[in-house]
Amino acid sequence: MTYLLALDQGTSSSRSIVFDAQGRIVAMAQEELTQFYPQPGWVEHDPLEIWRTQLATARDVLAKAGISAQQVHAIGITNQRETTVVWNRKTGQPIHKAIVWQDRRAEPACAALRERGMAEPIRQKTGLLVDAYFSGTKLQWILDNVPDARAQAAHGELAFGTVDSWLLWQLTNGRVHATDVSNAARTMLFNVHSNTWDAELLQALNIPEGLMPQVLPSAAHFGEIEPGLLGHSISVGGMAGDQQSALFGQACFSAGMAKNTYGTGCFMLMHTGTQFQTSTNGLITTSAAQPGTRPEFALEGSVFVGGAVVQWLRDGLGAIRSSAEVQALAQSVPDSGGVMLVPAFTGLGAPYWNPEARGTMTGLTRGSTLAHIARAALESIAFQSAALLQAMARDAQQAGAAAVTELRVDGGACVNDLLMQFQADLLGISVLRPQVTETTALGAAYLAGLSTGLYPDTAALSQLWQAERRFEPQISRAQAQEQMQRWEHAVRQTTAA
Numbered sequence: 001m002t003y004l005l006a007l008d009q010g011t012s013s014s015r016s017i018v019f020d021a022q023g024r025i026v027a028m029a030q031e032e033l034t035q036f037y038p039q040p041g042w043v044e045h046d047p048l049e050i051w052r053t054q055l056a057t058a059r060d061v062l063a064k065a066g067i068s069a070q071q072v073h074a075i076g077i078t079n080q081r082e083t084t085v086v087w088n089r090k091t092g093q094p095i096h097k098a099i100v101w102q103d104r105r106a107e108p109a110c111a112a113l114r115e116r117g118m119a120e121p122i123r124q125k126t127g128l129l130v131d132a133y134f135s136g137t138k139l140q141w142i143l144d145n146v147p148d149a150r151a152q153a154a155h156g157e158l159a160f161g162t163v164d165s166w167l168l169w170q171l172t173n174g175r176v177h178a179t180d181v182s183n184a185a186r187t188m189l190f191n192v193h194s195n196t197w198d199a200e201l202l203q204a205l206n207i208p209e210g211l212m213p214q215v216l217p218s219a220a221h222f223g224e225i226e227p228g229l230l231g232h233s234i235s236v237g238g239m240a241g242d243q244q245s246a247l248f249g250q251a252c253f254s255a256g257m258a259k260n261t262y263g264t265g266c267f268m269l270m271h272t273g274t275q276f277q278t279s280t281n282g283l284i285t286t287s288a289a290q291p292g293t294r295p296e297f298a299l300e301g302s303v304f305v306g307g308a309v310v311q312w313l314r315d316g317l318g319a320i321r322s323s324a325e326v327q328a329l330a331q332s333v334p335d336s337g338g339v340m341l342v343p344a345f346t347g348l349g350a351p352y353w354n355p356e357a358r359g360t361m362t363g364l365t366r367g368s369t370l371a372h373i374a375r376a377a378l379e380s381i382a383f384q385s386a387a388l389l390q391a392m393a394r395d396a397q398q399a400g401a402a403a404v405t406e407l408r409v410d411g412g413a414c415v416n417d418l419l420m421q422f423q424a425d426l427l428g429i430s431v432l433r434p435q436v437t438e439t440t441a442l443g444a445a446y447l448a449g450l451s452t453g454l455y456p457d458t459a460a461l462s463q464l465w466q467a468e469r470r471f472e473p474q475i476s477r478a479q480a481q482e483q484m485q486r487w488e489h490a491v492r493q494t495t496a497a
Helices: 047-065 107-115 119-126 135-145 149-154 163-171 199-204 242-249 308-316 323-331 370-398 417-427 439-451 458-464 477-494
Strands: 003-009 013-020 025-032 072-079 084-088 158-162 178-180 214-216 219-224 235-241 258-262 266-273 284-287 297-303 340-342 360-362 406-410 430-434 467-471
Touching: 003 047, 003 163, 003 439, 013 047, 013 439, 025 047, 047 163, 072 163, 072 242, 072 439, 084 135, 084 163, 107 119, 107 135, 119 199, 135 149, 149 158, 158 163, 163 178, 163 219, 163 235, 178 219, 178 235, 219 439, 235 242, 235 439, 242 258, 242 266, 242 297, 242 439, 258 370, 258 439, 266 370, 297 370, 308 323, 308 370, 323 370, 323 417, 340 370, 340 477, 360 477, 370 417, 370 477, 406 417, 417 430, 417 467, 417 477, 439 458
Parallel strands: 003 072, 072 235, 178 214, 258 406, 406 430
Antiparallel strands: 003 013, 013 025, 084 158, 219 235, 258 266, 266 297, 284 297, 340 360, 430 467
């Protein structure tokens, strides 16, 4: 048997999964990660804990699978994107805690870039909006606020990386400082047209190029891991940021193919092929995971509160004891009885981009029950995702590109049949749930297998993808449109004075 090992380093945990050559899960191991909140709006991780937990799960999963490192064909890495680590090249020690993607401390630096007229050049070169979400201004903050960091950086003593680079450095005992295009594309410092660090953007943020990792395709030889770590040297053959990795794991390799990940939030990506498409509908353009040197792109939109609305039902309202109970409660009524819930607890993400919006519940009557509210909460996840796909469809139409004909789904909440059926109803297209829903880790494994010759090409990977269930629309387009109009009306009420 041939096996692939995926290291999946996420925001709340480090996980390792062993897959067989058919992409089936053999074993999985997971450890939670400590979250640090030193100030409101600040979120940090300990880079050494990231490394320690990731290594521990890799060792654990090999033991659970009953295999040795010698039986692992290659390793793929996927990671929480934008989270920023800076370390000393000589000692390998971080000079500050990792600044997590959710962290907002760099907003003043972003405001300064906008004031300097940098928003449009940054968008044209990187596909991104100027926002504290991305790594560039986080790196700038560390250099400006850690004593002696600027002097050390000027002398070439420091290295910057997103979590993938940090793990690779540790796995190779400091021999390799590299990243892939999909992670580099999330820094606000990377020119996605030429796949190179952009000198003008580095200068604008006062970041020495010597800090930056080498950028390789997502399927490439990233180095060999230190033999002592797992008992044998293994090639690292794949690397991609979590959302692009999920797009790859869903076998969305060509323009017009889309996936939605239903996690705490929801992340929807639509492949646009080799076309760099700037959105006029509130989405960002990002590099897709690239098997070769040719640039490939995707449109991306994110919903801030997806599955988190179910946690709110459980912890905030006490409506359910466990998240698993929500489907039965929601199904105990035929519909939401006119109740609409817009979970804008932290503002609204794409395609609205309204940080001032706050959550609202409308349409309540004397007959409204917890079951109606639970159903409205579940439906809110589908409504927000439908608004994203409609924005993508408008962008595709404007560009004369292929329309999305089906949506492939993954993430924890995709197991909810009621939610998936309602999603298909709203969209008017097929919603496909794959047999393997761990598509983020699977994408990294596939990239590793592709670069090391286990798979001849992406066509072979497409053959491996199989649907577990297909949800078809069961209402008319007129009914769906009426539902979306009710949703948009409810959204407008979140910002009403």
